[in-house]
Amino acid sequence: MDSGGLSFSNLTTKFETTMLRPTPEKTKTPSVPFKYRLVKAIDVAGLNFLTPVVRLCFGEEPRKQLKDIGLYIVIPILAMIFGVCGWFVVSEMVVTKSGKLPNPSETLAAAGSIWDFHVRENDKLSAFELTGAQRDARMAAVESRLKELEPLEEEINKEVTEEGKRAEERTQQRTAALEKKYDEVKKELDSAAEEREKALKAKSESIDKSDVDAKKAYIADVRKHRKALDVAKERLRDLKGRIKTLKDLKDDKLAAVLRKQTQIAEERQYLGKMKDQLTKTNRDLKVAGAKKKLDADLAAFYDAEPSKMYLAASKFVKGESRIEKLKSSEYAKPSTLPFQIKRSLLCVFVGFFIGTAIAIPLGIMCGLSKTVMAAMTPIVALFKPVSPIVWLPVCLIICSAMIPDPDKHFFTQWMWNLPILGKYQINPAFLASACTVALCSLWATMTNTALGVASVDEDHINVARVLRLGFWDRLFKIVLPSALPLVFAGLRISLGVGWMVLIAAELLSSSEGIGKYVWDQFNNGGSRSFANMVVVVFVVGIIGLILDRMMVVFQRLVSFDESPTAV
């Protein structure tokens, strides 16, 4: 990306010098005051809200600057605070059967525990590889922490049982009145029904056998009785429902104690595994053990009789190769959210570059030639509205078919052995997600490029004609530079679309990444999953924001209205 940006700005400078723009003094004077350079830099970076602060620091029109600060900094901050407060209030009101909507502090706690998980998995990885004195020191630390935890765990377990009992009592207290009422009402209704039934039965005896009217009336009475029964049933059901709702209410105090218990138990679990990683599953110790065995094998080989020499020798050689394997073995670390974020970013950029590589040349051709434009229009119009959910299965089938056995396919093997990319395990699901991103995001770049190329100033074209520039010169010196701002506007939209599409694509293809994380959390349905998902909302939002700002900077760097040399 960097080198791309650089060459674009080179292009523009070249363009400026050839075209002799009307305001050359501004860029060429070396002694632009620091203030203006700073303001310009802020502007290019798209952080305009900082401008009044800078100007205020230089003492320029304090009243106006203060007003601007109020408008662009204080008001957004107030809005944020208001939003957070509103979130606190709303979270109390949104109660689902999967738990309450997490409030900001719970969300923060969830982010903390996601980070803890990441740190702990990294610890396990490093413990696996630790050797010698370092390992001993780590082991001592782990054991002392385990000792500290023991009484804490006992205490919290006791607390949980007690709080559980208390919670039960609280529920009983809550429902006691209603349950009493239910019993009373049921008794009342039952006895009323019984009486009615008795009365009806009694009445039947007084009806004359041939009295049709009386019999009809009797039927009406029975009907009434049945209706009353239904009404009673409905009333009881309603009461029961209310009792159930009260019973199902989550007990906050109990939940808090349980959370604490989970925290301690999880730490214990982690320390237990750490102990294993530092002792019996530690790589170094395993290698040492294997080496000792190898020595024994070697000794056995030297002592072996000729008839058994072959067996003993092959045992030794096998042992040797096992040690080699052990030495290069790595702890199978589960994917943590930070890793998934990095993989998602990689995926979105792969998709974005594939899309751009298709979109820009096509866009330029469309812009240059009305014929191509006419030919492409129906195709673009047809595929542009297709949703990522439709593209993904298609891409998945194609990518999986092209790489039938990723464990042995040369492409994936090559990818997995690359130094940095290797650890991201690029597989068909990843490629399918990237292709989906490309297919959904290329349209914005393509149409904007076509528009930019088609709307180059007539004067510039005429100048090119006068200068008798060839096709390539015209393309690279006139057309592209003046189309660049629009191209970048398109790229910005594309990247935004791509980021949104990617999460959905990962969710469906279960390609390791943010989307899969969200889906796994949704599937977990635990008391913490909801808060974890809200954390991801912010992660996705912040990353999207950063990507967008990045594209804004590129866009400003290549537009003519601003002098790019200011940065």
Add this chain to the structure above:
Amino acid sequence: MSIALRNVLSVALLIATSLCLSNVVQAQDKQLLDLEKDSLKFGFIKLTDCAPIVIAKEKGFFESEGLQVDVIAQPNWKTLLDNVITGELDGAHMLSGQPIAATIGFGTKAHVITAFTMDLNGNGITVSNAIWEAMQENDPALQSETPPHPITAASLKPIVQEKLDGGEKLQMGMVFPVSTHNYELRYWLAASDIHPGMYTKSDIGGRTDAQVELSVTPPPMMPATLEAGNIQGYCVGEPWNQAAVAKGIGVPVTTNFDIWKNNPEKVFGVTKSWSDENPNTHLAVIKALILAGKWLDETDEAGNLTNREEAARILSRSDYVGADFDVIKNSMTGFFYFQKSDKRAMPDFNVFFKHNCTYPWYSDGVWFLTQMRRWGQITEPKPASWYDEMAKEVYKPEIYLKAARMLVEEGLLAEGDIPWETDGYKAPTSDFIDGLTYDGKKPLEYLKAHEIGNKE
């Protein structure tokens, strides 16, 4: 090797032994296999019965065989199977029916085998609160906090009929067309004379003649789908029945232990080609899984399961099953909540080792084949010998026994834990909700005994 280096090594070993005496001794006794592949990827679905794989990883059973294993959650059974077939995964926690169906070509065709049964029982049938109330009205015996078990679908029958009269069909969920859950739910319904529908050549949804329509929903999605009202009941593994109780959205009416006592549930499946290419790795994996199953079923003198609480804690991690600890704990520690007020002891709700659970029985394979035939997934009648042949294509006790033999030699397993002499067929049993007898050697007689479904 130089003397100095030896000294250094022996010092290092001394430290090691002082740190973990027993473990090192144990590791020395192990017969480490010549592994073709030492870093593996296994898939699982978020269900408590994935425990053997997770425990083998977390408690170091895989590592002591020299394996590093990534355990990756899969979104649904179809993706899981596809990933195993394409080689994206080395092996996976599978429904018993999946290797069989893949091998005979119902759905995706591929030769998938299993040498390890992961667990017995572990499923439940849950209905929505409204259906439960209606069932209670139909059968006054159910109107209690602790109704008598087993509950049959007899009290559901009038509801089904009422819906049919109104031009509607009751909708229920199961997890996969060849899942144990599908067959159990069908068995439960058919035992009370409710027709769950037939599969035919043109109807691969299995709804021909159905009185209750069954549809596929991934296990973790079940509670949400029930809550959304798309289905009125479902059959799924744990923790998704206990989750319905915890969230107050449904009532488990029966477990599969009541439908068929100690029925086979999940298996560990790999493709035949993977097993052929990595025979030693496969053995090492089976060794680790057997030990994990044994660890899970360890009991103290009083017969209480000692390791299940820790297992539940591990499974509740969000990269494994991820449901709340107390929800997972309910069924894992030998209890089951039928309602919040109805907690019952069910020591055999999850079996991971007892009753020769881990052995891959041919008779289990034959039972699934009979169910596939009964409901029309196998479209043509087959001779009895075919059932035996197909079961032998998929179930590989020879690999299992080889792994178990190594464990016995290493002193990690008792000789008596493994049925060495069996021909692979369990003794005939009539532990079914309808009392019919199943003999794996007589599949055709078993088919004939049922009222609903194909009889040959």
